[in-house]
Amino acid sequence: MRSSLRHTPTLLRHARAVRPSCWAPMASAVQSPSLGAPALAPASARASSSSSVNPSEISHFNALAATWWDPHGSSRILHLMNPLRHDFISTCRASSPTVTSSTPTGQLRYLDVGCGGGIFAESAARLPSTASVTAIDPSPGVLAVARSHAARDPGLTAEKLEYISATIETLPPRERSKDFDVVTLFEVIEHVDHPAAFIDRCGEFVKPGGWLVMSTIARTWTSWFTTNLMAEDILGVVPKGTHDWRKYINEDELRAHFRGKGGWSSPRVLGVVYIPGLGWKEVKGSEKIGNYFFALQRDA
Numbered sequence: 001m002r003s004s005l006r007h008t009p010t011l012l013r014h015a016r017a018v019r020p021s022c023w024a025p026m027a028s029a030v031q032s033p034s035l036g037a038p039a040l041a042p043a044s045a046r047a048s049s050s051s052s053v054n055p056s057e058i059s060h061f062n063a064l065a066a067t068w069w070d071p072h073g074s075s076r077i078l079h080l081m082n083p084l085r086h087d088f089i090s091t092c093r094a095s096s097p098t099v100t101s102s103t104p105t106g107q108l109r110y111l112d113v114g115c116g117g118g119i120f121a122e123s124a125a126r127l128p129s130t131a132s133v134t135a136i137d138p139s140p141g142v143l144a145v146a147r148s149h150a151a152r153d154p155g156l157t158a159e160k161l162e163y164i165s166a167t168i169e170t171l172p173p174r175e176r177s178k179d180f181d182v183v184t185l186f187e188v189i190e191h192v193d194h195p196a197a198f199i200d201r202c203g204e205f206v207k208p209g210g211w212l213v214m215s216t217i218a219r220t221w222t223s224w225f226t227t228n229l230m231a232e233d234i235l236g237v238v239p240k241g242t243h244d245w246r247k248y249i250n251e252d253e254l255r256a257h258f259r260g261k262g263g264w265s266s267p268r269v270l271g272v273v274y275i276p277g278l279g280w281k282e283v284k285g286s287e288k289i290g291n292y293f294f295a296l297q298r299d300a
């Protein structure tokens with residue numbers, strides 16, 4: 001990927017060197033983007049008491065619900081990404097093998113925030129190493145699809161997989177008292193309001209020694225070209241209007257956010273690129289320009 005960048009048109013190369021002037025500070029969402037605003041600014045008191053839900057995002061995802069489980073439908077790209085999510089989580093956990101799980105059997109408890117139709121949640125619940133998956137989403141149409149799809153598999157008992165219509169702010173007290181080994185936010189943080197506060201709240205549910213795992217998109221001219229222009233407008237592999245480039249978050253902003261907070265260590269990142277016909281592939285360094293996974297371990 002790096003070497004191919006040398007062959008990009010001069011204008012694009014120049015644009016990338018300048019970097020987008022439209023930062024998306026997490027605390028203030030994107031209403032007033034400003035040059036050089038602190039990336040991932042700490043969540044303000046106002047943001048931390050506000051909902052992360054953006055109504056137009058919810059309408060957008062509800063409209064896609066019907067085809068969520070069609071492997072060639074609106075969520076095709078998410079289906080193809082799913083195996084990499086499991087590999088990434090395994091790699092993160094293997095990097096600190098001494099940390100125990102929250103259950104006596106050694107099985108893991110997951111909280112999947114913004115689970116959508118359940119692509120990751122279902123697959124995680126089927127793993128023998130899983131004790132339970134709590135999967136939450138504020139889009140009612142999407143959650144209805146998730147529930148009805150899971151109901152087709154008798155192995156996905158309520159104990160294994162529970163869907164809750166909630167955001168991280170409205171998670172019921174019963175779930176709040178659980179310790180989660182892994183909290184996942186896959187392709188979600190670029191769709192929420194007040195992302196810094198949202199991430200912090202999600203982090204509160206990770207048990208000491210557990211992992212907060214997310215995937216998102218870097219805010220660069222290349223990602224605008226690939227995820228907005230190519231994927232949505234030209235190739236149509238992602239439904240039009242899915243992504244607002246201004247809400248993308250860079251990996252160094254996430255690192256700085258967590259460094260500033262303390263209590264988290266071992267940041268891990270994996271840059272991935274979607275190659276039509278081949279699917280998602282790991283491309284070292286691509287986290288700086290497009291899609292990537294990011295994880296941190298909560299200090300034990």
Ligand SMILES: C[S@@+](CC[C@H](N)C(=O)[O-])C[C@H]1O[C@@H](n2cnc3c(N)ncnc32)[C@H](O)[C@@H]1O
Pocket residue numbers: 051052053054057058061078113114115116117118119120136137138139142166167168185186187188191192193
């Ligand atoms: C691109 S989809 C990703 C779904 C799923 N994580 C996956 O990758 O298969 C984004 C999801 O985030 C959900 N979402 C939007 N705002 C949210 C919020 N404030 N809290 C939790 N989920 C949210 C949407 O309803 C949608 O299902």
